[in-house]
Amino acid sequence: MGLTITEKILANASRKSEVASGDVVIADVDIVMAHDSTAPLAVEGLYKIGKKVFDPDKIVIVFDHFFPAPSVDAARLHQKVRNFVTEQKIPNFFTDGVCHQILVEKFVSPGNVIVGADSHTCTEGAVGAFSTGLGSTDIAGAMATGKCWFKIPESLEFNLSGSPEKGVYAKDVILNIIGQVGADGALYKAAEFTGDYVKNASVSSRLTLCNMAVEMGAKNGIIEADEKTRNFLGREGKIFESDKDAVYEDEYEIQVDTIGPQVACPPTVDNVKPVTSVEGEKIDQAYIGTCTNGRSEDIEIATKILKGKRIAENVRLLVIPASTKIYLDTFGKGYLQEIIKSGGIICNPGCGPCVGRHEGVLAEGETCISTQNRNFSGRMGHPKAEIYLASPATVAASALAGEIVDPRGYV
């Protein structure tokens, strides 16, 4: 019986010749990540265990959820984690980007097993790694032992074919999928994306697809690594491929040329509608950034729409590159300058207002359209603020119009 990529990576990391879905394995982990929001509880967990980290080089700590500190409480947590980093001699400590972007830029190789104390750790599967989100105590355990237990998940195959029409992007494709399967449609499972659309897609677009796998409940998102992946990473790693006779619990065939721009409407990510059905909805804030859509490709798409124009009065446009590397790249290309001239605000690389802690919190009754991955009530501020999720093109075009619009008239 054939195996999927996910099964092969987990078998390899747990030194087994074969595994089957449902087996519990104890795997070696290559990278253990925590950020400023989850590291404090992980640090407390590790102190309870009473051991040092198993290998300081394999631990990555990123301050991205509320950096620079917006309050004394936040500063205190930062201080606690900084002390931990110093005391455990952890060399990989960053404050210049969203954790998943930092991991992909600096650490991840195909075939790796990555655990991160952040649900969107499924993002890194886009480069052919097994990567999954865990809570702080699991991360404390992995920091102490270099190991983690996993139940081998069943895999779902999402076979994406065709070319999207102009104005339609990876974000629209993944929103469409989540709308079809629902918030628990892939619960506990591996979501593997295949097909000619995925092969032709940039690594940036593949990261967008895998990033949102958790929004349908998946344990991990995964895409087979290829030459494009290796060029993007600049690292070799070990490429695993799913066997032709690999077993998938379900297979979805999706023609991306039939998908138009999509919007996830408040208050759940699976409440997905075509943008045409919510056109005219007034917005107060537009946000382009995050681990979902804060890369150079996304900022380029937005810049092309915004260049030489002015955003609507009474709309705040926030653009936050997902890392310093992206910040410098998009600055070097002149994109950020164009966004600033159009009325946009650029903030330091990080999660920005996606978690509602700083840099663009919403008031009661306000509406935001964002490229982020969650639109739950209270996510970005007041529980009665509304959040729509869309592609960078839809968000940029809507910022110009002051209301949600179909980006196809702008690209």
Place this chain on the structure above:
Amino acid sequence: MRAWKFGNDVNTDLITPGRYTITTDKTKLGKIAFIEHRPEFAREVKAGDIIVAGENFGCGSSREHAPVAIKAAGVSAVLAKSFARIFFRNAINIGLPLFVCEEVDRIDDGDLVEINFETGQIRDKTKDMVLKAKPLPKFIQKIVEKGGLVNFLRSEGYV
């Protein structure tokens, strides 16, 4: 113990909104459980009460603050049709008992419910009926028996 009934897809932003979780203080977290989604919860919940929910309870963020807040509020167990996977692991790791039961629709908000933690038998005293929870997988039962992940790692010789 009183049952607090919730629907499907209760996410961690509803349990512990991100704006309230810039702390590791368990007492503070206990006071903010469902603070905006159901403000009366933290005020009225009594030690031993039970949360009863639908599918995919705890979806969203990996924040362990969510099960920590529920436990610190005094809740003795969460009963649901299914759990989101990170929440599930987090709750087991910190020693918040979880039970998976398909028939939770039969329990109403405010019912008096008793769970036998050994057998997974659920007794709704208000309706005088008995429901049965699915047993947890063996590997996970071991972690539960040890009272959470830290003790499990110790007892199995991992640390």
